[in-house]
Amino acid sequence: MKFIDLDTQYRRIKPKLLERIEELLDSGKYIMGPQVAELESTLANYTNRKYCISVSSGTDALLIPLMAYGIGRGDAVFVPSFTFFASAEVISFLGATPIFIEVEEDTFNIDINHLIKEIERVKSEGKLTPRMIIPVGLFGLIPDFVQINEIAKKYNLLIMEDAAQSFGAEYNGIKSCKFGDVSATSFYPAKPLGAYGDGGAIFTDDAHLANIIKSIRVHGQGEDNYNNVRIGLNGRLDTIQALVLIEKMKMLDEELIARDRVANLYNQYLKSVKTPKIANNYKSAWAQYSVLAENGEQRTAIMKKLNENNIPSVIYYPKPLHLQDAFKDLHYKNGDLPITESISERVFSLPMHPYLEEKDIKDISELINY
Numbered sequence: 001m002k003f004i005d006l007d008t009q010y011r012r013i014k015p016k017l018l019e020r021i022e023e024l025l026d027s028g029k030y031i032m033g034p035q036v037a038e039l040e041s042t043l044a045n046y047t048n049r050k051y052c053i054s055v056s057s058g059t060d061a062l063l064i065p066l067m068a069y070g071i072g073r074g075d076a077v078f079v080p081s082f083t084f085f086a087s088a089e090v091i092s093f094l095g096a097t098p099i100f101i102e103v104e105e106d107t108f109n110i111d112i113n114h115l116i117k118e119i120e121r122v123k124s125e126g127k128l129t130p131r132m133i134i135p136v137g138l139f140g141l142i143p144d145f146v147q148i149n150e151i152a153k154k155y156n157l158l159i160m161e162d163a164a165q166s167f168g169a170e171y172n173g174i175k176s177c178k179f180g181d182v183s184a185t186s187f188y189p190a191k192p193l194g195a196y197g198d199g200g201a202i203f204t205d206d207a208h209l210a211n212i213i214k215s216i217r218v219h220g221q222g223e224d225n226y227n228n229v230r231i232g233l234n235g236r237l238d239t240i241q242a243l244v245l246i247e248k249m250k251m252l253d254e255e256l257i258a259r260d261r262v263a264n265l266y267n268q269y270l271k272s273v274k275t276p277k278i279a280n281n282y283k284s285a286w287a288q289y290s291v292l293a294e295n296g297e298q299r300t301a302i303m304k305k306l307n308e309n310n311i312p313s314v315i316y317y318p319k320p321l322h323l324q325d326a327f328k329d330l331h332y333k334n335g336d337l338p339i340t341e342s343i344s345e346r347v348f349s350l351p352m353h354p355y356l357e358e359k360d361i362k363d364i365s366e367l368i369n370y
């Protein structure tokens with residue numbers, strides 16, 4: 001059994017995709033071919049954003065807006081500790097300070113009360129300037145932006161949605177990548193909308209910000225291509241990846257429905273682990289189907305049994321960010337974020353893809369329930 005099944009999807013898009021790749025290779029427009037703009041307008045329409053700027057990875061999609069806002073030394077950026085490393089890496093990369101926030105056990109997303117507490121703490125200490133919140137749509141579920149928006153307004157903070165795992169998800173009828181001042185997603189192959197290589201995109205409704213982002217994407221170029229007006233990157237998306245994404249966008253909604261069906265079946269069959277409950281006004285993109293064991297021993301026993309039966313399972317994430325070696329200069333220690341630490345000891349993810357069959361879900365669940 002496969003953890004994710006990219007082959008079935010490839011077979012579906014193969015004829016049309018190969019035809020378009022051949023057309024592209026014949027045209028020679030490998031860098032910023034017209035298909036890149038075609039993808040950007042498709043994605044902007046889908047998410048109801050005014051601007052979509054495609055980039056070379058999800059990490060660059062997070063980094064470039066921080067650069068555009070001039071975030072750096074002396075700035076505090078609030079980010080959940082339970083997420084992929086890149087969510088916080090980009091903050092430190094620019095010399096700013098990540099402030100790690102707890103997540104909730106029910107959603108795996110940022111804990112609002114702890115967020116408020118930490119903003120107040122940073123403010124009262126007076127060493128750093130609070131600038132931005134980076135809420136993450138972990139495992140495909142959008143965080144509670146009604147509350148996050150209120151906090152951002154109250155404390156005058158920017159919001160960047162890390163939607164690397166939540167592209168296609170919805171909250172109150174609004175699609176992921178439409179939340180906050182700016183949103184970033186990833187097209188890493190295993191994400192809900194994945195390319196056949198690295199890629200990402202930035203979304204905003206702010207024309208001024210979009211122009212700066214476009215400039216940073218190509219070495220800080222100005223109106224005149226050979227006058228560079230700021231320090232930037234080589235952050236472009238390959239035209240060939242844009243073609244892959246254009247084809248995959250055609251079946252995204254159908255695949256999201258299929259993922260939801262898989263998750264609901266797991267929820268129905270699984271009895272001995274804590275399953276994710278999604279409230280009515282949310283639609284998850286189900287980047288991962290993650291459950292909580294009672295404790296570390298139960299998790300180890302279940303994963304061992306699955307492995308013996310050739311069923312893959314993975315731990316996302318075994319080590320919270322505040323305890324990563326790379327952040328040791330920030331002096332966090334074990335026990336600082338107890339909920340996050342407990343989740344890291346108990347969480348594991350089961351096979352999840354749109355083509356998983358009910359019989360497999362039932363078999364996996366029975367092995368776990370026993």
Ligand SMILES: *Cc1c(COP(=O)(O)O)cnc(C)c1O
Pocket residue numbers: 057058059060083084086087136162164165186187188198199200
């Ligand atoms: C995958 C991921 C990223 C980084 O995306 P890349 O395309 O791999 O650079 C950032 N944040 C989260 C939450 C992710 O899951």
